[in-house]
Amino acid sequence: MGEQSRMSTENYPSDETLAATRREINEIDQKLLELLNRRLEIVRTLHVHKVRAGLPLRDMAREESMVEQLVEANTGTLSPTGVRRFFTHLLDLIREEIHGA
Structure with a gap:
């Protein structure tokens, strides 16, 4: 392996670090998805209320x-x-x- 190749791979995280980081990102994404779905439920409730009350949507x-x-x-x-x-x-x-x- 040439000096250039060895130097460029030294800057990359280990497979364990990469896997751990990806797991953390996946956990955050799951939490975001839960929160987004909860927000949508709340907005749907608000939407129904506004329609019934004749309020602007x-x-x-x-x-x-x-x-x-x-x-x-x-x-x-x-x-x-x-x-x-x-x-x-x-x-x-x-x-x-x-x-x-």
Whole structure:
């Protein structure tokens, strides 16, 4: 093995480290999925209430305020743009699920 090849493989984590990291990611993904499904259940309940009460189904000001509050609350490494994009996509997805179901 040449010097270049040996150096490039030294920077990669061991198979055990890689497997452990992937397991951790899988656990996080499972938790995210549980939370997303719970959020959808709650929004469906809210949707039914709004329909029965004759309320508007979408509140743009509320959505914008919610996203901005999350941007301000973020203490992690996800950028403000990333937070906005994630939650905007989430809101779009939830709407599609509600209206497509």
